Amino acid sequence: MPLLYPLVLAAALFGIGLYGVLARRNAVLMLLGVELMLNAANLNLVAFDAWFGDKMHSGQVLTLFTIALAAAEIGLGLAIILTLFRALRTVDVDQVGVDR
Amino acid sequence: MNVTEAVFLLFAIVAVVSALLAMTSHQLVHSALWLVVTLGSVAGCFVVMTAEFVAWVQVLVYVGSVVVLVIFALMMTRQPAAGPSAEVTGNRWAAGALGIVAAVGLGATVTAGFRGERIKGQRIGTARSIGDALFHDWVLGFEILSVVLLAALIGAIVISRSGSEH
Amino acid sequence: MIVTALIVPFVIGSLLMLFRGDVPGRLAALLGAAAMATSLVLFAMVWDGPNGVSGEVDTSWIEPLRAHFHIGVTALSWPFLLMTAFLGLLCCIWLVADDTSPAVVGLVLVISASSLGVFASLDLLLLFVFFELALIPMWFLIAWWGAPDDPDGRRRAATRFLLFTVSGSALVLVGIVIVAVQSKSLQIFEVTSGSVVAASLIALGFAVKTPLVPLHTWLPDAHSKAPTVGSVLLAGVFLKLGTYGLLFLDSFMLHDPFGKVAPYLAVAGVVGIVWSALACYAQDDLKRLIAYSSIGHMGFVVLAISTQSVVGVAAAVFGSVVHGLITGLLFFLSGSLKERFGTASMAAIGRGLYTRTPWLAVAFVFAAVASLGLPGLAGFWGELLSLRSAYEVGDVLTKSGAWTLLGFAVLGIALTTAYFVRAIRLIAQGEPVPRDEDRDLGGHEVVVSVALAASILVLGLAPGLIVGLYDHPTVTYHGSYSAVTP
């Protein structure tokens, strides 16, 4: 299988995720954009790992770590978003920054 | 083109389309669900690349827990007045431009660097081999990661509690 | 000995600032005067001839940077040191009054001591530290004790002064670092080579301080808003930091690369002579006028430095020192006027000071005449030597260029005469309209004026006192200036 397939897919996902982060109004969905970006990185890592046949499995290990980190980030992020919502009654990024 | 490649391309197309839908859908919950599809397809890609263990973790962690969390969060923060069309901000043109720049840029980079290379398809990602690597070579990272998870957990709890006292 | 001479004013100055509430103003000023007098005497005593370094102290300071606490008195710095200590002493005497704030005396001491430190430093980093040390006290001196009627203006002027100077010193710092990196030493006498970039940066930095046109716009503002002692120190000492820097760090230390920069400096200096003279001609505020005139005098000094000749060195040192004395006197006197009339505007002060305050007027005319370079008074020799250095061309300028500059400088002298004659006409002469504030020179003012006038006269009649320092047979200026190398 050409190495380019997963790499190009990763590039596309990264771009889409970035778009999501920068464009979605809902804070939770911005987080989902970040998840997509992380997944893109993961795809790269696994693809390169498979390409190299890395004995240490660096790519896959880092992928696993990234998935865990993403979970931790999501956990913390959602906690922040929920608190934000309770404090401001909104998760609209345009509204969060406005002093009321 | 062999079967592996076809399967991979299928997963890839599904992933991209569902990612686009997830990032553009006006229904919040739909977005989350489309994301599940994307993440699942990525897991499929992992499988095609023989990284089975990673794929399973992906499915378990993401599809199993993260997305559930997200859907709950979406429910809890649902704003009654928000119209369906207002799900993207005025920043979307810049976002679109940057997204395309990122995708094209990265695509061009990898094309320049790795065109013509092929993945040979030996089995790389069995649970056993990954486990060996994890607990042999990468145990330090693993340990730190556990502290990270603990800290994030406690941080999340503390922050939620701080909000509740408001 | 030098260390004591530096520490005494620093310590007394800092103590006065700390215990500003507990010391009577008069006592504070007397203490300050005693400190500066000690410093002056010590610096005078430490001298042992123009060859080598007198009273050298060299101990390790920051080992990894090879920075030393290296101070000493050279033939180049000795006149500057004495002049600075002398002016500091006179400033303290000037402040002998009951309503003087001890903090002002403290600031004067710290500023003077830092400047002494600059002149005494033989290590580049140490020199720079002293250079910067004086700036913030000067800010406070201008911004807090400056023109009482214009709190915003004096603050603005002080900040302007500070930012200009710091921009300049920042460039100097870069230059110093380049020199230090290239010659792997911070000791001025060990610097063997340097790049044109370093020389230009240092020159540019000190040009702000000197100041050269068009980097001068901070000066009139700062002077017109500064208190009397502030103006005196600014003109008498601070501008000399610039010329000393150009002379010592550029012309001496980076002798060869400076040759590439010198022509531009010379042009700027001469443009400054004419430019400032014209600006003076249209001034009403006496302190602004004197400030602009300083730019002109510094132009002569820079022209002399740019020729890179022995005569140029003598001219630069003599011109700088004498400008300190003359302009110091002018600023003291205009301070007296401002104290009396609340303004330094010549129109507001009114005419006929010859009868209203005769001795003040006579002192002012004396200072003005000295400043316009009347032969027989000190101001003349600096200009003369400067012109001579330009005529002799030196190493770096072309003959036609130098002579053109000479012509413009001569034109500047003529204009200088014109604006001082105008100033004398406007305030000293004319039908007097007596005012209640008319009061002739008082006790400490007389002491200061007489001291300065006497020194101007002495240096005017015996310029060899300073010029003789560079008259040694071993003086050669090509590459090594052996009169000051140890």
Add this chain to the structure above:
Amino acid sequence: MNIPIDWTVVGPAVIVAGGALIALLVDAFYPRRTWLGSGLPSTIALGLAGLELLRTHEPNDYVFALSFIVLAGTLFVVVASNVMNFENAMPPGEYHFLLLSSAAGALMMVAAHDLVTLIVAFELLSLPSIALVGLRQGDRVAIRSAWTFFLASVVSTAITLMGISLLYGVTGTLDYAGMNHALRTTDLPDSVVAVAVVLTVVGLLFKLGAVPFHVWIPDTYSGSSVMVAGYLSAVSKAAALGAVLILLATALPPARDTWQPLVAIVAALTMTIGNLGALRQRDAIGLLAWSSIAQAGFLLAPAAALFATDGRRAPVQYLAIYVLANLVAFAALAVIVRLRGSTTFEDLTGLARTDPWMGIPLGFALLTLAGFPPAVIGLVTKYVVLRPVIDGGHTWLAVVMALNVMLGLAYYLRLIVVLVDRADGEPYVSPSPPLSVRLAKAMVIVGALGLVVLSAWPDLLLSNLP
């Protein structure tokens, strides 16, 4: 091939992390939730970590110096944090747990020798500090700041991870030494290497607050507790800088032609933009926030000349003084926030007169940051960072730095003048403060004394750091 865990490297970090857990547990079971329950264990843990560091490391070691700065900075923050109103707004156990976890992450970051450890340690540094920012209870500004910080952080992490994945593809390893070797022999196009390197490095600059990652700093600093802001500006920056320096110096030297000019540009932009932003601030914390951006530029500048003479030592020496001075300033402001409720210039007017033990140290710290005598050490460290920059041939960068010193003085001096100015109206006399506030004050004074001693004797610092 095997990467053994070097326990001597991670020892201090393990102690700190353990201390964090103990602090959390003691606090949970201690009857009255006061600072003693968690603060004391934290202090002890940091002390022990310091001892361990001394035991296992050569004093001239690069990692030692960075770890020492991190530990000392964290200790300073822990002690000075007493000024915070733990009884009401801040749960002390969690606070100390998060602080120490983050510090453990910082220690790991500078000790990391592979990108996996680096990224995980980076997250360990980030996530608890994000929680710390949002920890101030019942404060919507705090949670908003946490949100800002969080999002900026995760985006940067994602970018870095992308970079790491590409770097992995380029070199086939995530180990610094291996990468160095692989980069030297790679036959991939330079542009691919460039993209990988830039994405990796640039994401790390986020912590440092370098342009364009500075945007979160002003909001976050002014929204969080003052000492947390101090921690972010000092310890977290120290760790990020250390990690970047080590990464650049050990893993990426073959690609230096790519990143050196880039780092130089980023440094120049960072200091300029930071200083410009600070010009208009009327609040001391806002001012320090922008100034810390500017200082990041100064920290980063010598990284552009990492291989020049003293190119690796200079940033660490600058960092040490920056951390100390910045922490003194933030601690003083924390005390002021506690006593007066705000740190606007109006509130600070005349502080050096009404409360000289606060105002003068604060002023001295600001002078140090500005690099002006009598704070000679500030000037000397400015000189120290200029040296490699010039030796490395970036004279233009040196000139930019020098002019930024001028720009910096413009606002530092304004705050200093505010401090020594005569206060209008009644001078504020602080009521006899509680012990906790006195502790923080003591830290301020001790820190400032340290700066004074170093000013009198710069050799002490410069000879003892690597």
Add this chain to the structure above:
Amino acid sequence: MRRHWPYVALTAVLSVAAAAWAIPQLDDDHGTTHVWVRGDALLGVSLATHVDGLAAQVMLLAVGVGLLVQIYSTAYLGHHPRYRSYALIIVLFLIAMLTVVVADDFFVLLVGWEVMGLCSYLLIGHEWQTTEARSGAAKAFLMTRIADLGLLVGILVIGQTYGTYRISEVLAAGPKNSTAIALLLLIAVVGKSAQFPLHTWLPDAMPGPTPITALIHAATMVAAGVYLIARLLPIFEASELAMTLLAIIAAITMLLGALFALAQTDLKRALAWSTVSQLAFMFAALAAGDRDAATNHLLSHGAFKALLFLGCGCLMHAVGSSSLSAMGGLRRSMPVTFGAMTIGFAALAGVVPTAGFFSKDGVLEALHHAADGSGVLPDVLGEIVFYVALATSLVTAAYATRLWLVAFFGDAKEHDEAPQAMIGPVVALAAASLVLSIGQPFHFGIGLLSTIIAAAGIGMVVWAWRAQGNLDIDAPLLARELDLDAPYARWLPALVGSAARLVVAVDRDGVDVYPRSSATIAQFASRGLDLLQSRNVQRYATVIAAGVALLTAAAVIWT
């Protein structure tokens, strides 16, 4: 009563000392050089004196007139509130003049030269309450000082050319680079001696006290220019250009000065123009290369012009004004003054046997010689100058007679004779004007010619006086002095003034733009950065992403 004698005594002591120094040297053609303080190598200034016959004569003239003026002033200005400073400045002036005369070092000479200028400035401005005195003083100082810069630069050139600043060494070394040096010195001399085109300051210096005019602006300071050229004549003679220029200037000045003197309605101003004209005579003699003729005329002119000015002071003392219209018929009421001034006017007009006749005779002879081609000057020029001098003699005789007639004849007016202290010096100078003619050389042909011309001039005026009863001259252009002062009085100040205003404006609005605009830009940027802090996380993320994209692109393009 103010005590005057200390100042007179001081002057007397100075005079006696100078005389004691000078008299033994009167016949010393080579001069005696004495180095008091040897200069250092770098500065090259040594305190050295050189006194020869020429210097001795000028010294005696200076101290003699100075002492007389000091005595005269006790009465003339003795009650002035600022008498003390006045008298002291005279002493300072005398010292400066002596310095110029005896100096053997160019810098010492320059010091004296400029201190004289300063004293002149201070004394002209003695009555500084009046506008005329203020502006007259300023003008005199500015014009002479600007001209002095020529001397300054000239000295630099001399030093560089000869390697020494000692006058005797320079002269001994023979002429080198002399055109440049001579031209530069000429500028200073023209300014100091009020020659065309820098002649306008002298008449405007007349608001100064009259004794000062007699001392400084007739006998000594303005004569210092003549002395300087006389002293350095070998250098000038080596440059045909300088000599030609000198001759032309002298020719123009002598005729113009005489014509302006003729048209004046103010006695003092007329005498001032007369001084200008007579100084030009001396320069003409120098241009002809005859040092002795010039010095002789310098001495006799010093005596009789001082006499005339002091006499004019007596008249002013009596009538309270120097305007000719206020005078007339003073012959009877002020007989001593009349007698003395008659001698003075006779000397001015060149009537036998006054010193003026003989010295003018010498000058004319020298010019006559120059036309023969024996001098440096081109023949034609020598001839022209000679005829101009003759014409000037005619005009001189005419205006001298006119002034004499208008002041002393006509309707008698009653006024008191001046006090003893004023009359004494006048009489002494009158005696000197006669005594100085003893032993003077005499050239018969020229003497006859000049006597005829003088007689013609006198006769014309007397005839006119008889014919029309008054001597009013209706020549507006001459009365306006050909508007030659306009460049200095109006154009130059206007030029400098507008240049100054321009500079101030440019300084404020042009040069100062860069600091001000950078401050503005910084503030603007600062505000922009503030606005960028929108607290909108998405914008922040956009900034970050865009920044990364740019940096990456930069890196890719770079490598």
